[in-house]
Amino acid sequence: MTTTHLHTCSLCEASCGIVVTVDDGRIADIRGDKDDPHSKGFLCPKARALGDLHDDPDRLRRPIVRTADGWAEVNWDEALDLVARRLREVRRAHGRDSVAVYQGNPSAHNLGLLTMGQLFFRALRTRNMFSASSVDQLPQMVASYLMFGHQWMLPVPDIDRTDLFICLGANPAASNGSIMTAPNVKGRMKAIRERGGRVVVVDPRRTESAALADEHIAIRPGADALLLLSMVHVLFEDHLVRITRPSVGVDELRGVAADFAPEVTADATGIESDVVRRLARSLATTERAVLYGRVGLSTQEFGGLCGWLLIAVNALSGHLDEVGGAMFTTPGADLLRMSSMLGAGGSYAKRTSRVRGLPEVGGEFPTAVLAEEIDTSGAGQIKALITSAGNPVLSSPNGARLERALPKLDFMVAIDWYVNETTCLADVILPPTAQLERSHYDLLFLNFAVRNGAKYSPAVFERDSEQRHDWEICVELLTRVFRVPVASALARRMLFRTGPEGALAMALATGPHGLFRGGLSLRRLRHSQHGIDLGPLESRLPRLLRTRGRKVQLAPQTFLDDLARLRTRLDEWSEKPDGLVLIGRRNLRSNNSWMHNSPLLMDRKGHPRCTLLVHPRDASALELDDGQLATIVSAAGSIDAPVEVSDEVMPGVVSLPHGWGHHRQGARLSVARRHAGVSMNDVTDEQVVDVLTGTAVFSGIPVTIRATAGIAEPQAATAPAGSD
Numbered sequence: 001m002t003t004t005h006l007h008t009c010s011l012c013e014a015s016c017g018i019v020v021t022v023d024d025g026r027i028a029d030i031r032g033d034k035d036d037p038h039s040k041g042f043l044c045p046k047a048r049a050l051g052d053l054h055d056d057p058d059r060l061r062r063p064i065v066r067t068a069d070g071w072a073e074v075n076w077d078e079a080l081d082l083v084a085r086r087l088r089e090v091r092r093a094h095g096r097d098s099v100a101v102y103q104g105n106p107s108a109h110n111l112g113l114l115t116m117g118q119l120f121f122r123a124l125r126t127r128n129m130f131s132a133s134s135v136d137q138l139p140q141m142v143a144s145y146l147m148f149g150h151q152w153m154l155p156v157p158d159i160d161r162t163d164l165f166i167c168l169g170a171n172p173a174a175s176n177g178s179i180m181t182a183p184n185v186k187g188r189m190k191a192i193r194e195r196g197g198r199v200v201v202v203d204p205r206r207t208e209s210a211a212l213a214d215e216h217i218a219i220r221p222g223a224d225a226l227l228l229l230s231m232v233h234v235l236f237e238d239h240l241v242r243i244t245r246p247s248v249g250v251d252e253l254r255g256v257a258a259d260f261a262p263e264v265t266a267d268a269t270g271i272e273s274d275v276v277r278r279l280a281r282s283l284a285t286t287e288r289a290v291l292y293g294r295v296g297l298s299t300q301e302f303g304g305l306c307g308w309l310l311i312a313v314n315a316l317s318g319h320l321d322e323v324g325g326a327m328f329t330t331p332g333a334d335l336l337r338m339s340s341m342l343g344a345g346g347s348y349a350k351r352t353s354r355v356r357g358l359p360e361v362g363g364e365f366p367t368a369v370l371a372e373e374i375d376t377s378g379a380g381q382i383k384a385l386i387t388s389a390g391n392p393v394l395s396s397p398n399g400a401r402l403e404r405a406l407p408k409l410d411f412m413v414a415i416d417w418y419v420n421e422t423t424c425l426a427d428v429i430l431p432p433t434a435q436l437e438r439s440h441y442d443l444l445f446l447n448f449a450v451r452n453g454a455k456y457s458p459a460v461f462e463r464d465s466e467q468r469h470d471w472e473i474c475v476e477l478l479t480r481v482f483r484v485p486v487a488s489a490l491a492r493r494m495l496f497r498t499g500p501e502g503a504l505a506m507a508l509a510t511g512p513h514g515l516f517r518g519g520l521s522l523r524r525l526r527h528s529q530h531g532i533d534l535g536p537l538e539s540r541l542p543r544l545l546r547t548r549g550r551k552v553q554l555a556p557q558t559f560l561d562d563l564a565r566l567r568t569r570l571d572e573w574s575e576k577p578d579g580l581v582l583i584g585r586r587n588l589r590s591n592n593s594w595m596h597n598s599p600l601l602m603d604r605k606g607h608p609r610c611t612l613l614v615h616p617r618d619a620s621a622l623e624l625d626d627g628q629l630a631t632i633v634s635a636a637g638s639i640d641a642p643v644e645v646s647d648e649v650m651p652g653v654v655s656l657p658h659g660w661g662h663h664r665q666g667a668r669l670s671v672a673r674r675h676a677g678v679s680m681n682d683v684t685d686e687q688v689v690d691v692l693t694g695t696a697v698f699s700g701i702p703v704t705i706r707a708t709a710g711i712a713e714p715q716a717a718t719a720p721a722g723s724d
């Protein structure tokens with residue numbers, strides 16, 4: 001029997017609509033849904049790999065526990081009881097902070113984990129909460145918290161109506177857009193130029209996005225805060241400041257930018273002063289224009305300053321909350337409104353981490369401190385870890401150190417269907433249902449969509465009776481860890497009855513398009529499975545602001561204080577050219593550290609993906625040839641990767657993708673192992689962070705490169721003696 005099902009691809013933020021054809025219980029086809037009002041049939045190559053994920057023989061369907069003879073499959077009750085008992089023991093012996101939680105990127109796409117899952121993680125009441133945020137958008141959250149009063153008030157570029165799109169440290173052509181939910185973002189970028197607008201990309205590498213742009217401006221990795229300050233300088237100097245929303249701090253901004261004329265920063269950024277002046281002027285004089293920045297801007301030494309200045313420049317040039325500018329989405333289920341109602345607009349530096357004193361953000365510490373919090377004894381030391389939907393051994397700075405720290409834990413449980421490079425170190429792995437076996441509503445990313453909308457997809461496949469959803473695992477653990485006989489039986493029944501759908505229904509009904517304002521409800525969404533378009537972005541300021549007096553804080557003191565650090569760097573950069581520095585990159589067919597087990601995405605002819613891009617000038621100075629193996633050495637460790645000579649990267653900059661290194665012992669990813677690559681995070685350094693936010697530095701890591709002696713074999717990372 002053949003059936004077709006509408007669903008949503010939840011692998012990246014674009015959230016494209018898919019049509020899945022199932023033939024006798026097997027996936028026969030996955031296509032783009034032409035009637036999805038946002039994706040209109042668009043798909044990237046990863047969507048079809050959802051079929052590989054569904055059928056993957058390496059995917060766990062039952063819990064496994066570590067025994068003296070290796071992994072053993074056990075039933076759910078046994079596994080859940082074991083986990084609850086061990087967590088209770090650790091909590092009792094060492095206090096509640098001794099249990100840490102790490103939530104990985106896919107959690108953010110998972111309705112069950114975002115709703116019921118949080119109940120469990122929050123109930124642990126541990127200070128040691130970690131997530132992929134601090135290797136990603138944390139500086140942008142801190143900026144939004146300090147400037148708008150809410151950490152999730154992240155502005156989104158109104159890409160469909162802008163006439164000037166300036167893209168810094170983002171590569172939407174490969175990533176499909178981030179904090180910009182925009183299926184077919186390449187098409188949308190092309191459309192800007194087709195309607196007579198311009199696209200400018202500022203990036204140390206001439207990326208896939210630069211290929212779609214009118215102009216590519218190469219910048220020294222980590223120097224964006226200087227570029228942005230110079231743009232602020234020009235806006236004031238040329239009397240181009242036009243603020244359209246209630247704001248405070250304009251004079252302070254003018255004051256600090258006075259020292260950063262484009263001529264002063266040019267040597268440090270590598271960008272000529274007249275280019276900066278032209279860029280600032282065109283931003284200010286184009287009616288509909290926007291400055292957009294993402295991971296390359298966030299994960300650098302001055303990530304926090306970049307987050308601040310990105311918003312400040314948009315505000316000063318009259319593009320904040322304006323059509324074609326940096327706007328705020330009005331989604332069906334409005335996270336901002338819900339969290340504001342709950343008084344959960346975020347926090348910053350309310351407390352600091354035990355060992356290194358890095359600040360918390362939104363109740364989380366940066367993953368850069370996870371290993372040292374496990375390694376360093378004393379009160380508050382982490383003794384147990386729960387990971388959910390993550391792979392921090394490959395995704396965190398100095399993952400090799402974390403890999404050495406994890407076996408020192410008293411107990412570790414992972415909620416994941418893969419035995420990956422991190423979960424292989426756990427005592428128990430609890431595998432949830434995968435994408436097509438569960439319902440989907442992109443609760444988080446629809447809040448960052450370039451058009452307002454809502455879409456609910458029921459599961460394509462019935463799970464079998466022995467499978468559990470993520471949220472069910474969390475509710476089971478919640479009630480088993482905190483067992484109060486009668487109350488827990490009642491709570492359990494209530495939580496299972498409500499489920500994620502109950503929480504979603506409530507959020508939709510009380511949302512900005514809800515029952516009293518247009519009648520959006522879960523019931524209506526169930527009947528409109530292609531999704532509902534709720535129109536273009538609309539102005540939301542000042543009502544949405546959570547700051548005193550509902551004014552945008554253009555110059556928070558925290559950022560002004562951090563400028564001293566930038567000034568020192570400016571002097572250093574202006575004086576002497578650095579040696580080589582490393583930056584990252586993403587590939588359209590990868591997804592962070594996973595989906596590397598899909599034969600469709602991996603077993604293709606073509607050159608390897610985990611290569612070190614080296615500029616021809618540097619390659620010849622180092623006597624490196626294309627394809628030759630090079631050893632990359634940083635303060636944290638060293639790895640070997642094949643060289644790809646390319647003038648895509650600017651001289652002095654080399655580039656490696658992250659998420660590779662699947663040769664590690666213990667992981668059970670048979671396809672990924674054939675394409676192992678090396679982990680960039682074996683050379684990133686957990687000690688080097690944006691100290692303002694604790695965010696890992698992935699852009700601009702000083703490295704030395706030399707031809708590798710010996711044979712090309714994937715190898716474990718080597719760390720300098722005494723590094724931890």
Ligand SMILES: Nc1nc2c(c(=O)[nH]1)N[C@H]1C(S)=C(S)[C@@H](COP(=O)(O)OP(=O)(O)OC[C@H]3O[C@@H](n4cnc5c(=O)[nH]c(N)nc54)[C@H](O)[C@@H]3O)O[C@H]1N2
Pocket residue numbers: 103104105106107110132135136295388389390391392394395396415416417418420432435470584585591592593594658659680681684698
């Ligand atoms: N050097 C460098 N490092 C980086 C980055 C970089 O640019 N450069 N980028 C960083 C960024 S932005 C991010 S977000 C992180 C990502 O890093 P992480 O979030 O730590 O890891 P992922 O690679 O996304 O791992 C996903 C795991 O979750 C599992 N999974 C997928 N879906 C689900 C689900 O629904 N439920 C459960 N329980 N498990 C699921 C998969 O099987 C896989 O094992 O990497 C960061 N690391």
Ligand SMILES: Nc1nc2c(c(=O)[nH]1)N[C@H]1C(S)=C(S)[C@@H](COP(=O)(O)OP(=O)(O)OC[C@H]3O[C@@H](n4cnc5c(=O)[nH]c(N)nc54)[C@H](O)[C@@H]3O)O[C@H]1N2
Pocket residue numbers: 012013105136168169170171172174175176177178202203204205207219220221222223224294295296297300583584585586587588589590591592593699700
């Ligand atoms: N195919 C694919 N799609 C993905 C992912 C994936 O792994 N693969 N991951 C998803 C996730 S978790 C995220 S967070 C998003 C990220 O989405 P993006 O931020 O769009 O992705 P990146 O490709 O990391 O883009 C960062 C860019 O910054 C540049 N860069 C590096 N250093 C600097 C610098 O100092 N200054 C400037 N101006 N630029 C710099 C890099 O060269 C790179 O082009 O992508 C998501 N989508």
Ligand code: SF4
Pocket residue numbers: 009010011012013014015016042043044045046047176183184
């Ligand atoms: S762009 Fe690709 S990976 Fe992202 S949601 Fe669409 S089909 Fe899935």
Ligand SMILES: [Mo]
Pocket residue numbers: 105132136
């Ligand atoms: Mo991310």
